Amino acid sequence: MTVDTRQNLTLRQWMTTEEVTNGRQAFVQKVYWGAVGFLQNPLALIGLAVIVVLLLVAAFAPLIATHDPLAQDLGAALQPPSAAHYFGTDELGRDIFSRIVFGSRITLYIVMLVSVIVGPIGMAVGMTAGYFGGWTDKVLMRVTDIFLSFPSLVLALAFAAALGPGLENAVIAIALTAWPPIARLARAETMTIRSSDFIAAATLQGAGSIRILRHYIFPLCLPSVIVRITLNMAGIILTAAGLGFLGLGAQPPAPEWGAMTSAGRRFMLDSWWVVTMPGSAILIVSLAFNLFGDGLRDFLDPRHGR
Amino acid sequence: MSMIDVRKLSLDLGEGVRRRQILNDISLSVEAGDSFGLVGESGSGKSTVLRCIAGLYRHWTGEISIDGQTFASADRMGWCRKVQMVFQDPYGSLHPKHKIDTILSEPLRIHGFKDIDRRVSQILTQVGLGPRFRYRFPHQLSGGQRQRVAIARALILEPKILLLDEPTSALDVSIQAEILNLFSDLREQLDLTYLLVSHDLAVIDHMCSNLAVMRSGSVVESLSREQMVHGGATERYTNTLLRASEKYDRELVDELAAAS
Amino acid sequence: MTDPILSVRNLNVTYLSSRATLNAVRNVSFDIGREKVAIVGESGSGKSTVGRAVVRLLTPSAKITADRMDFEGKNLLSLSERKMQDVRGRRISMILQDPKYSLNPVVTVGEQVTEAYRVHNKVPHKEAKERALAQLASVQIRDPAHVYDLYPHEVSGGMGQRIMIAMMLIPEPSLIIADEPTSALDVTVKLQVLAILDDLVRDRGIGLMFISHDLNLVQSFCDRVLIMYAGQVVEELRGDELGDAKHDYTKGLLASLPRIGDRRGRLSVLDRKDSWSMPVEKRP
Structure with a gap:
């Protein structure tokens, strides 16, 4: 192989x-082969497109x-919806379209913050328990079980009630209930990996x-955890919306989608758009995260596909 | 002085009622530069002996020493530099997300080597792979090529002893021949001592000058290759294994049935 | 050779995918009578595909064609899927490498044999159990009453393989396709399982297709040997004449095997030639 022939490679050949x-x-x-596989999954692409739109x-x-x-x-x-107000206005005459647009920032903020908290905690606990086994495993997993046995919305409610309502407290509350499934997943993965020959060799x-x-x-462990967190994001958005709906998440007048749905429910019968618009936003975005997560699993997780 | 010296090695695994003795009073010794074979059927504990010597199991009783140094008195890092292992399954013994380059340079980094780049390309050439394999992932290689990478990884810390756990039983016969030849060459070039575990007496016979036959955790018989080949085996079990390995032998089956 | 039970001419198996077509098996022809016929080759040679193509157990992307694939006078390629199931259940049996995957883990092995018997014979449970015990005894299981109540994870590999053989003998098949049936077993157990298969061919006149990578074994065990390379049969020999092989590939394989008592410094290494993959002649 000489230098000359290498220079003749096109990018694709390279x-x-x-x-x-x-x-x-x-x-x-x-990355290239991963992307090729991902592009062949239209539903995951739709999910990705929605998420990209959300980010933009x-x-x-x-x-x-x-x-x-x-x-x-x-x-x-x-x-009602018109050329002046695309999605109509709410009971205080605020433009719902603009509120949803700004609300996307709050939604993303919650999703990102929860993921950033939950991923490392879940993986650290799960990998430690799975790798060391014995007493470490027993203690860590019983703690995980305790958190897992609380219904997530109720625990979040209790937390929000104790710490006071607010966006940050809602994030902490959701994170507290979202890490145990990640820890379990990481532990199960670690236990199968632990006995492999390449670990013995290391x-x-x-x-x-x-090390x-x-x-x-x-x-x-990372691929399956990423997939799991992506799939969890839909749940996080719903829990956040639920807390907002109950008045324990973002506080008025912040344009949080759940809080908007909650505020609009009194006018639902006469003015359908007040509830439907933020409700649809929640639906579409959580669906997108689910589709994207499924597609991600197909090409990140070695046991599926290739 | 012998390179590997194992005395009265015993090992129990499991807890409570499920506790079982895996190894029972194993003693063997291998001279420097020699190649020693451990033969036995599944469950005989032959691979477990290797794992004890490598330090993967630590709760055994007895004494293991290498190059005059006992396991108890050695530090872990020093032990690693002397003893390395090649595993049976070339698909399970390489990390699926590490490039060959990473697989080979990790041990060098752990032990603080400076000229990592030179050593990696040198070892790749030595196991017959060449530099073009350096940046590939294990799934892009064939079984034989993967096993060469595993051998390179075992050799990169320049150990004196290689523990070989059925290194060719997952490979096709033509590839097995290539790998066995590679082992012979490397032993000559690098003055290595081998402890080879196999269920295949023909492989043991080809590679080793001395061997021990194991059955349910104990050594049944230790003998030299010449003894084995020229009918010097005294134990009935050794002779049965020998005859069974040679060919399909209807008389032997009838004898086995009659004996039980 | 006696009248063939299975007669195959120019069998081709092609895998079609969006990227490429793969000719896994090319123009393979053979007959199996009341005898032991080995198909040997290295991994990827297509030997297992031949066995599975005969019973039409391949993934849907595989296309099977043949000039002839006759079994007991029936053309296996033109049978409906329902008729084919009948052939697979009653006339042709398969033994695979690991019995663990073929047995139901939550039912005792004895019950599984009994059930298999009742599928084919309408008899009360008690009588079926007696037949099952007799069947277990017939594959050299010494204490059938004890083994009957064991679960699959409690039996050894050799015992599991015997139980599988006992099960598939119930409908009295005329052809057994054994795909590496002994490669997971220890040598002494391996010989015992082979002896059972040997008896079946000798005493019941069953045909045996023995798919293996072990040249040494088929040399002493099988009547005839087909050597496959790159999807084709490159050579066909009597088992005891394998030492006189003409084809370079067969000779190369034999030379690369270490043998007890044959001390060589180095083993000879296969020098693969492109000509080995060239299409062989079709058989009429």
């Missing part, structure tokens, strides 16, 4: 050739919104427990 010459190319190839809307909310989400105009209260080479957990077990 990404698919068997002749890999450095680590960067190996990584690009892995949240990023450019001030440009997209037609009105100030908090500006009241009592003269224009409960107006032990023989002098790798310590921390084995970080370099060997973590990369194999």
Whole structure:
């Protein structure tokens, strides 16, 4: 193999050739083949598209919104959808479209914050329990069981009640109930990985427990945990909306979708749009996370597909 | 002085009523540069002996020493530098998400080597793979190529002893021949000592000059290769294994049926 | 050779996928009479695919064609799926490498044999149980009454394989397809299981298709040996004449095997030639 022939490779050939010459190319190839598989799943693509739209809307909310989400105009209260107000107005005359647009920021904020808290905690607890076994496992898993046996909304309610209503407390409450399933998953994965020959080989080479957990077990646990968290995001959005609906999440006048549905329910019979618009937003976004999560599983999890 | 010395090695596994003795008073010794075979049927404990020597099991009783140093007095890192192992299943012994490069450079990093790049490319050439395999993932390699990577990984810390746990039983016969030849070459080039576990007496006969026959956790008989081949085996079990390995032998089946 | 039970001419198996077509089996022809016929080859040679193609147990993406695939006078390729199921259940039996996957883990092995008997014979449970015990005894299980009450995870690999053989003998098949039936077993147990198969061929006149990678074993066990390479049969020999093989591939394989008492510094390594994969002649 000479340098000349390598320069003649097209980008596509470079990404698919068997002749890999450095680590960067190996990584690009892995991503390329993963993407090829993912693109063949139309439902996952729809999910991804919705999530991308959600991200864009949240990023450019001030440009997209037609009105100030908090500006009241009592003269224009409960107006049906029209050219002036795409999704109509609520009981205080606020533009629902603009509120939903700004509400996407709150939804994303909750989802991201919960995931960032839940992922590391769940994985740390689960991997530690699964790898060390014995008493460590028994103690950690009983703690997990305790959290798992609370109905999540009720525990979240109790927390929100104790710490006071508010967005941050809602996030903490949701995170507290969302990590145990992740821990269980990580523990089960770790226990199957632990007995493999490549772990024995790593032990023989002098790798310590921390190194084995970080370099060997973590990369194999990560895909299924990511998939699980993505699938959980739908649940997180619903719980957040539920807490908002019960008045324990984001506080008025913040345009949180659950709180909007809650506030609108008094006018539901006469003004359907007040509830339907934020309700549909919740439905579409949680569905998108579910579809995306399923697609992600197909190409991240080695036991499915390739 | 012998390179591997195992004295009165015993091991129990399980707890309470399920506690079972896996190894019972195993003693064996392997000279430096020699290749020693452990034969036996499944459940005989032959692979467990390797795992004890490697340090993967630690609650055994008895004494294991390598190159004059006992397991009890050795530090773990020093032991790693002397003893390495090659596993049976080339599909399960390589981390599926690590590139060959990572697999080979990890041990060097753990032990603080400086010239990692040079050592990795040198070892790849030595096991007959060459640099173009360096940035591939295990799933892009065939069974024989994977086993070569596993051998490279075992050799990269420059150990004196290789523990081989059925290293070719998952491979096709033509690939087995290549790997066995590689083992012979490497032993000559690097002055290695082998402890080879196999259920295949022909492989043991090809590779080893001395062997021990194991059955349900004990050594039934220790003998030299010459003794085995020229009818010097005294134990009935050894002779049965020998005859059964050679070919389909109807008389032997009838004898076995009559004996039980 | 006696009258063939199974006669196959120019069997082809092609896997169709969106990316490529794979010719897993190419123009394979053979006859099996009341004898032991081995199909040997390395992994990927297509040997298992041949066995599964005969009973039409391949994934839907596989396309099976043949000039002839006759079993007891019936053309297996033109049978309806229902008739084929009947053939698979009663006339052709398969033994696979690991019996653990073929037995129901939550039912005792004895009950499974009894049930298998009742599927084929309308008799009361008690009588079926007696037949099952007799069946277990016939595959050299020494204490059938004890084994009867064991669960699959409680029996050893060799015992499990005998139980599987006992089960599939109930409908009295005329052909057994054994796919690596002994490669997970210890040598002494392996010989005992082979002896049972040997007796079946000798005493009951059953045909045996023995799919294996073990040249040494088929040499002493089988009457005839087909050697497969890259989906084709490259050579066909009598078992005891395997040492006189003509084809370079067969010779290469035999030379690469270590043998007890044959001390060589190095084993000879197979030098694969492109010509081995060239299409072989079709048989009329």
